[in-house]
Amino acid sequence: MRERLLSSLTHTKRQSFVLGIIGGAVCIAVEVLLSLFLGRLTPGGSSGEIYLLGVLLVSVVWGLWPGLVTLLASAAAFNYFTLPPVGSFIPKEDWLWTPISIFFLVGLATCLIAARVRSLGVQTSQRRCEADLTVQLAHILLRTENLSAALPPASHLLAWALEVPGLEIRLEEVPAGEHGEVLPLMENGGRIGTLVLPAGVPEDVRIRLRDRMLPSLEALLRAARDRESVGAVLASSRDELRRIAQEQATLRRVATLVARGISSTELFNAVACEMGSLMQADHVSVSRYDPGHTTVVGSWSLREDINEVMPLGSQWPINETVISGMVLRTGRPARITNYAETSGMIMKLARDMGVTSALGSPVIVDGSLWGVVLAFYSRWEPRLEGAEERMTDFTELIATAISNAQARADLAASRTRLVAASDEIRRRIERDLHDGAQQRLVSLGLELRAVEAGVPPGMTELREQLSHTVQGLTGVVEDLQELSRGIHPAILSKGGLAPALKTLARRSAVPVELQLGSVPRLPERVEVALYYTAAEALTNVVKHAHASVVCVTFGVTGATARLSVSDDGTGGAEYGGGSGLIGLRDRVETLGGRLTITSSAEEGTSLLVMVPIEN
Template structure:
């Protein structure tokens, strides 16, 4: 700090000392008064030597001015009288009369004392108001920015007591009760009481005035604090609502993804009830299917409390009153806010699980009521009004999963029926050819040979003609045999898939490397599908792929038949371009199998098949 700064700091500290709300100690005032009078006397004594005709009374007003500014009226009067006596002393030594000293100096000193005292009081009050304004600003900053409001208000009370020089002060929201040593000062926003300030009951008048002056600031602070609490509560509620909505949408998205991937209903059911329980924050979720109008069957259940709950497959009667019955009767969402007093097997079961209220939505597939999704809460408060719509979203997903599964099952069954019917038709045609046309051709050939043998020796021309007819009939019989073998391979019926694949590889126009591990008979539909996959692949390799080598792998495991046919041809086969591969894919999928075609230009073609057993 510079010399100038230190020089300025001394008067500032002195000014703050003199303008304190309470006066400095009396002994200090007496010492200051005596010191000033002494200094003034010495100064006047020296001045009288220079100008003996002057009284220099204004010099004695300096001490009166300082004491009046720093201490009370009594000490200021005493200082004025003492200064007047000294002034009279010097005045008596001169030629003037005593009357001017008494009539002029003393009133002037008293007037100075009065004016300076008033100025001191005004300055002290202004300083006090500045301190109170700083206190209000400090309380606003600390309270409005605090995370713990109760702790902030406790700290504000202690700060009020410190600044206003009170024994204690307690600030709080609402109505605080005063005791024998405290007074409760109400803080209001209009007619509404918003808080209380507790201060000592026996405060002096000046302290009470200081408290009253700060009350409007405290009321404004508490109003702002109340508004801040309301805004924070609204923001917290909005954040919680948005977070809950995001959780619910995420749960719906996970279930929807599962449905879109074609998961079976048995996989969707437990996932849906688990996601619904987490998304809504409820304790109990149940999915049921209706069995007529009298019963329902539990498909899946979830209880977040890890307690005993309903079991999949459990059958419940619809007697009495319950959500399940109401949905069955109306086909619409329903709610029960209190299960107490309801009778019937389902309410009794839920009472045992401590479920007190619930909401349910129907599962409707193709316009038919198939089941219901039910959520239950163990709390006394009813579930929110929007709960029906949220449960309904999950019910729609479950209905979609059921519809998709049934559609896939119907498509698979229809495809299987078509392929089975075609196989039966082919087999019937093969049997008709073998038992009918082929036998008739053989009979005609024998008859022609008999006629040929009965001709006379000189009928050479007729004999040659009959021989050509017999040979033609034999060739026709051979062609029909080959045709019947292509319609339905007899070796497949007699020996099974292993010998049939060996026969196909032996007849292949392209060399085949065979890796065969099929040591037992498989279901007929599986054998037929695998046979035609190998036959079609070998035919394509010979006709279109320009392959030089084909590899066939076939292995019958405990759960599935694995089949792979690969060639080293030109590749580029497209299963979606209307080729025979589409028929193979349909045939394989009809028996719960999967066929995959990998065919890159210049890298050959591979057919991979897996058929569940």
């Protein structure tokens, strides 16, 4: 394309006048020889039209002025070699001036028409090469995202194509200098650029640029600028969409952690990590407001030295000039962009660590200010649009997590209190039965035995009635003892879980295979929960399983107590249906444990309880 463009432009340049004269002389010589040759073939024939061929050729190829000179020379040659007397430039008769005049007029018309045709051809060629040049400029200007970077190659192409070294296209306004000329590039009355021309540009090139190339160049610059603007908007939109997508993905990950109910420390550290990645921060900390200070409850950092300076659990005094103090005072997000203008121990520490700016967002829980999330920067001042608002999204999740954790803690505490109260009531009832009703019934039995011993020998019927009554009292005492064991076995409090499980195994109507490892004394509520779980499981086996044997396994591994009860019965056990398993699960979950049941038809039932042991 460039070679064809250069060829077209070169072809349209004005040719040398001398070269046209030489070409005309050659044409006249050829015409004379051809005329003499034809004169010999057809004596007396006219050959004047032959001399017009050179005029036509020179006018088309070299232009009007060489064509006129060639016309004059051709007329002289026509007169000298064709009109009588041959060999003389001056006609002897007056009528000979007529063909000379006709020849001259026809030649003049031929010259003018040929020159006009040539001019039209030159203009057409110029238009074509200018169109090619515009296409080349369009490829450069419209295929480059940065218009400023595209102007140097576009200027080079235009200067090379027009043979105007030093030509430049600039976006800024350039004043006219002493050694050049400037052509403004306009759009709707406003300047969008400047075409700078060096000194000494030919007038025809200047006219072509001003009249024909300038409008195309202005249109290309407008289109390129609009494309750059649209590209910038699209790039900004892509960046914004990418940022929103990243933010939403981050929020989903944090929300998932909140829903999973992980520990507060893990959650706060995860929030700090996600926020640090999204906000491009160097360090992020989550702090809780306590009286007179803040406590770091979660953190993330690119630098280990900051983590060492602000470890988890560290406490920092609240100062009004510190961003945490600003958030505490206003209850709104805050920003510090220059730590050099602040004072105090924390400010000095921040400067020593290279921190230059920080963002802070409050954590509001149930309408009260709970804490603050801080993002620190040491490389540059954060200029992210809506940075505080994006931090607020995270702090709302933190607040939700804290509320959920508090609600779970309150619920667990409530369930624990209920279980503890239930156990206390069981112990009180068992104690009241043992120390009250049982003792009185035993005393009454002893008194009746004494009365029975004092009955005269002849009153056999009365002796038998007293004996029967004493036996009845003895049965009531045994029933009360059995009832008190079910409410709260005394052996559990005295000997621990292992003896209590052995007692359950001996009293079971279904044979029990008991496997006990080394069983230390456990916290009372853990022993009670495991005992009643085993008792309920054995009761269900007797009532529903139709099993031939039950296997009870208990052991302690690390900080976890593990109880397993499995049978070879009919299976089909599930929560509900009056099995009491729901209450057992609630009791176990109150201790932070887990109760699982595996029960399929004809394959028996397996119950597994795992409870953490508190130190």
